[in-house]
Amino acid sequence: MLEFQYQMKVFYKDVDQMGIVYYSRYLEYFEAARTEMLSSIGLDYDKVEEKGAMLPVIEAHVEYKKGAVFGQNITIHTSIISRPKVRMKFNYKITPTDSDDVLVSGYTTHAFTNVDGKPIKAPLYIRNLLKNHID
Amino acid sequence: MLEFQYQMKVFYKDVDQMGIVYYSRYLEYFEAARTEMLSSIGLDYDKVEEKGAMLPVIEAHVEYKKGAVFGQNITIHTSIISRPKVRMKFNYKITPTDSDDVLVSGYTTHAFTNVDGKPIKAPLYIRNLLKNHID
Amino acid sequence: MLEFQYQMKVFYKDVDQMGIVYYSRYLEYFEAARTEMLSSIGLDYDKVEEKGAMLPVIEAHVEYKKGAVFGQNITIHTSIISRPKVRMKFNYKITPTDSDDVLVSGYTTHAFTNVDGKPIKAPLYIRNLLKNHID
Amino acid sequence: MLEFQYQMKVFYKDVDQMGIVYYSRYLEYFEAARTEMLSSIGLDYDKVEEKGAMLPVIEAHVEYKKGAVFGQNITIHTSIISRPKVRMKFNYKITPTDSDDVLVSGYTTHAFTNVDGKPIKAPLYIRNLLKNHID
Numbered sequence: 229m230l231e232f233q234y235q236m237k238v239f240y241k242d243v244d245q246m247g248i249v250y251y252s253r254y255l256e257y258f259e260a261a262r263t264e265m266l267s268s269i270g271l272d273y274d275k276v277e278e279k280g281a282m283l284p285v286i287e288a289h290v291e292y293k294k295g296a297v298f299g300q301n302i303t304i305h306t307s308i309i310s311r312p313k314v315r316m317k318f319n320y321k322i323t324p325t326d327s328d329d330v331l332v333s334g335y336t337t338h339a340f341t342n343v344d345g346k347p348i349k350a351p352l353y354i355r356n357l358l359k360n361h362i363d
Numbered sequence: 364m365l366e367f368q369y370q371m372k373v374f375y376k377d378v379d380q381m382g383i384v385y386y387s388r389y390l391e392y393f394e395a396a397r398t399e400m401l402s403s404i405g406l407d408y409d410k411v412e413e414k415g416a417m418l419p420v421i422e423a424h425v426e427y428k429k430g431a432v433f434g435q436n437i438t439i440h441t442s443i444i445s446r447p448k449v450r451m452k453f454n455y456k457i458t459p460t461d462s463d464d465v466l467v468s469g470y471t472t473h474a475f476t477n478v479d480g481k482p483i484k485a486p487l488y489i490r491n492l493l494k495n496h497i498d
Numbered sequence: 499m500l501e502f503q504y505q506m507k508v509f510y511k512d513v514d515q516m517g518i519v520y521y522s523r524y525l526e527y528f529e530a531a532r533t534e535m536l537s538s539i540g541l542d543y544d545k546v547e548e549k550g551a552m553l554p555v556i557e558a559h560v561e562y563k564k565g566a567v568f569g570q571n572i573t574i575h576t577s578i579i580s581r582p583k584v585r586m587k588f589n590y591k592i593t594p595t596d597s598d599d600v601l602v603s604g605y606t607t608h609a610f611t612n613v614d615g616k617p618i619k620a621p622l623y624i625r626n627l628l629k630n631h632i633d
Numbered sequence: 634m635l636e637f638q639y640q641m642k643v644f645y646k647d648v649d650q651m652g653i654v655y656y657s658r659y660l661e662y663f664e665a666a667r668t669e670m671l672s673s674i675g676l677d678y679d680k681v682e683e684k685g686a687m688l689p690v691i692e693a694h695v696e697y698k699k700g701a702v703f704g705q706n707i708t709i710h711t712s713i714i715s716r717p718k719v720r721m722k723f724n725y726k727i728t729p730t731d732s733d734d735v736l737v738s739g740y741t742t743h744a745f746t747n748v749d750g751k752p753i754k755a756p757l758y759i760r761n762l763l764k765n766h767i768d
Contacts, residue, residue, distance in 0.1 A: 237665075240668070241522065244515070245513045245568060246417065247515050251390060251394075252388070252391050252511065256644070259644055259646055263704075272704060274704045284430075286428075287425070288386060289422075289425075291421065292420055292421050292422065293421075298678075299678065374529055375543070375655070376529055376649075380648045391509070394510055395511075398509060408568075408569065434533075434543065518689075522657040522661050522664075525657035525660065547650075554697070555697055556697050557695070557696050558694070559692075559695075561692050562689070
């Protein structure tokens with residue numbers, strides 16, 4: 229299993245009238261976390277696009293337990309459990325940085341496509357990079 | 364079943380480097396659609412909050428088939444199938460306004476809470492409003 | 499002077515913890531308004547890009563008098579006063595739809611560039627379209 | 634003069650169809666930078682609100698020289714030049730983290746108000762904190 233922890237702080241721009249992070253913003257936090265996880269194993273997403281592949285999301289799921297609030301330091305715990313073939317699934321769990329209390333959890337599933345959006349198998353260099361980290 | 368169609372246009376602010384709407388923005392479109400659906404039966408969300416109830420989202424799910432693009436007129440088809448008790452579920456389907464082609468589909472589930480965030484049953488006036496529309 | 503009024507409604511996604519629209523969102527409202535104003539005279543922005551020109555913003559200015567609130571119907575009053583040469587300036591004024599009370603005002607200045615980002619003069623077909631509306 | 638440098642990375646969520654950060658997002662970057670600058674001198678914005686003051690923006694100005702791109706590490710250089718009385722002005726300059734090339738510059742001006750939005754003078758504890766840093 230490939231795991232990564234991305235830390236960030238909640239700013240005013242994401243907090244709604246109820247005083248908690250607006251529900252769509254967590255998908256933005258998920259994106260930052262998965263981008264940094266891939267980067268941590270040498271897979272920069274801009275390089276992926278340059279090499280002719282894209283990873284469009286085909287499914288996203290979020291469960292909201294408790295809202296993150298302004299000024300809060302949070303950690304997005306991200307993981308990939310299975311080696312990707314034609315799809316890649318990321319799992320996410322958001323906690324306050326100083327606790328195990330789960331605020332939000334979810335997953336996103338992505339397809340591999342070429343630049344024209346046609347589905348392709350996971351490029352070999354990506355599978356090679358990931359197999360060092362995922363059994 | 365309560366149904367509603369919300370029409371809108373895609374602007375530059377929501378379109379990403381791939382030339383399609385960024386994946387979190389559809390949750391914003393869902394919000395506009397459900398707000399207008401409730402408003403269409405006399406249930407303005409600001410009034411709901413004033414009367415002491417809130418409808419925080421507890422689950423969101425999105426399936427992405429095809430990205431909406433800049434300048435596109437799209438319709439968000441929203442529905443509530445079951446009368447709410449402690450939760451209310453909205454279904455969504457986004458199509459181009461001039462076709463039946465499904466671009467994105469999904470749902471959100473909401474809980475009823477009081478202003479302190481404590482779960483409550485759906486307020487009577489909301490159940491009464493909805494039972495005129497949902498068998 | 500070319501003038502246009504764009505009407506819209508404020509949704510939850512844009513409202514912050516103070517209960518008013520977050521300060522950056524008005525620039526998104528300005529974009530929708532200027533896009534629709536240009537479209538109203540036959541100048542669809544996606545066509546502009548297809549024809550090889552871009553209109554990147556080079557300056558934006560906003561003055562905040564009073565915040566727009568959730569559920570409010572607002573009108574963005576947009577205008578172009580001078581015929582564009584190498585730059586085009588849009589003025590904006592946001593009011594509640596049912597009053598003259600100015601909530602926010604501002605302007606954006608845009609340059610004409612080719613697809614490589616090199617400054618160009620306003621394309622002839624754009625100047626021709628605009629000169630029918632601006633003395 | 635109070636100065637602060639806030640470093641961040643550009644993610645996909647902020648990048649538009651032209652491949653550069655959408656023009657409103659820089660105001661979000663400005664917010665993060667000024668929040669962290671104030672925090673660096675012991676002035677956490679959530680505490681400011683708790684103590685009964687707010688700092689709504691009354692003016693924002695942005696000049697766009699060159700767009701930040703996906704994956705880029707950028708630094709927001711923020712400063713306050715004058716001690717605040719009834720208003721506080723922040724200046725911003727965004728550069729790539731590894732260069733002096735100015736991508737974007739701007740400023741925001743904020744008023745001090747009480748929780749009802751009525752203008753007030755800068756609270757004494759804020760003036761005291763700032764006078765240690767600004768001549």
